[in-house]
Amino acid sequence: MPRILITGCDEGIGRGFATTCLADGWEVLATYRDVANKLPEAPRLTDFQLDVTEIAQFKKVKAVIGDLPIDLLVSNAAIAHDPMVLGSLDFDFGRRILDTNTLGPLRLVETFVDNVAASEQRKIVMITSRMGSIAANISGGHYVYRASKAGLNAMARSLAIDLFKRGIIVTMLHPGGVRTRGGSEKAPLTVEQSVQGMRDVIDRLGLHETGQYYSYSGMPLAW
Numbered sequence: 394m395p396r397i398l399i400t401g402c403d404e405g406i407g408r409g410f411a412t413t414c415l416a417d418g419w420e421v422l423a424t425y426r427d428v429a430n431k432l433p434e435a436p437r438l439t440d441f442q443l444d445v446t447e448i449a450q451f452k453k454v455k456a457v458i459g460d461l462p463i464d465l466l467v468s469n470a471a472i473a474h475d476p477m478v479l480g481s482l483d484f485d486f487g488r489r490i491l492d493t494n495t496l497g498p499l500r501l502v503e504t505f506v507d508n509v510a511a512s513e514q515r516k517i518v519m520i521t522s523r524m525g526s527i528a529a530n531i532s533g534g535h536y537v538y539r540a541s542k543a544g545l546n547a548m549a550r551s552l553a554i555d556l557f558k559r560g561i562i563v564t565m566l567h568p569g570g571v572r573t574r575g576g577s578e579k580a581p582l583t584v585e586q587s588v589q590g591m592r593d594v595i596d597r598l599g600l601h602e603t604g605q606y607y608s609y610s611g612m613p614l615a616w
């Protein structure tokens with residue numbers, strides 16, 4: 394059975410990914426910002442403490458899993474809201490958003506790229522957002538969240554180019570508008586619908602599609 398490592402399983406989309414992969418028989422390496430939020434014990438589930446801003450915590454996880462192949466590496470953890478408005482910007486919070494949403498995924502790949510290369514499926518998925526699309530921005534605001542996801546997209550595109558020769562697929566996925574704490578109560582999708590859509594897209598991915606930016610339904614998005 395394939396193996397997934399996913400960040401930010403405390404709640405929301407990350408938890409949904411971990412739960413459905415487990416139900417389908419995958420081996421799941423679930424990471425949590427606070428391991429007190431871990432999923433109920435289950436066969437094939439291993440839990441790890443991982444704050445994606447802390448490189449030392451990545452090293453601890455790597456020391457435990459060693460050279461274990463990882464078929465699907467999913468960067469999900471993020472600060473999924475940015476209510477700041479011009480005139481009262483909180484630059485410390487802004488720095489935390491960038492550190493989490495943009496540098497966090499890079500720390501993840503830096504740590505586990507060899508595990509992905511050693512697997513059969515060799516897939517890296519960045520959970521990004523349509524808010525990272527500069528072309529689709531017609532509503533303004535959310536300065537730092539948008540920048541964090543646009544930066545993530547730029548970075549992931551470079552990773553796709555650099556990792557192509559190792560047979561690794563790197564894809565950016567927008568989960569849609571999802572009813573989570575980070576999303577909106579009025580969002581159209583449940584976690585289950587979003588995760589099912591993304592998993593279908595991931596299952597179909599081939600190396601020819603590396604570096605693409607898709608919605609949860611597989612629709613290409615404008616940069």
Ligand SMILES: NC(=O)c1ccc[n+]([C@@H]2O[C@H](COP(=O)([O-])OP(=O)(O)OC[C@H]3O[C@@H](n4cnc5c(N)ncnc54)[C@H](OP(=O)(O)O)[C@@H]3O)[C@@H](O)[C@H]2O)c1
Pocket residue numbers: 400401402403404405406407425426427443444445446468469470471472473493520521522523567568569570571572573574575576577580
């Ligand atoms: N929901 C949507 O409509 C939507 C739309 C577009 C994109 N997304 C993206 O989808 C992903 C999941 O979002 P969600 O809606 O499930 O939001 P969520 O419910 O807020 O979940 C995000 C998770 O990331 C964790 N996290 C935050 N900072 C972290 C850190 N430094 N280290 C490790 N974990 C950290 C959070 O933990 P804490 O609770 O401890 O902060 C939380 O468990 C994010 O990448 C988000 O940007 C969501």
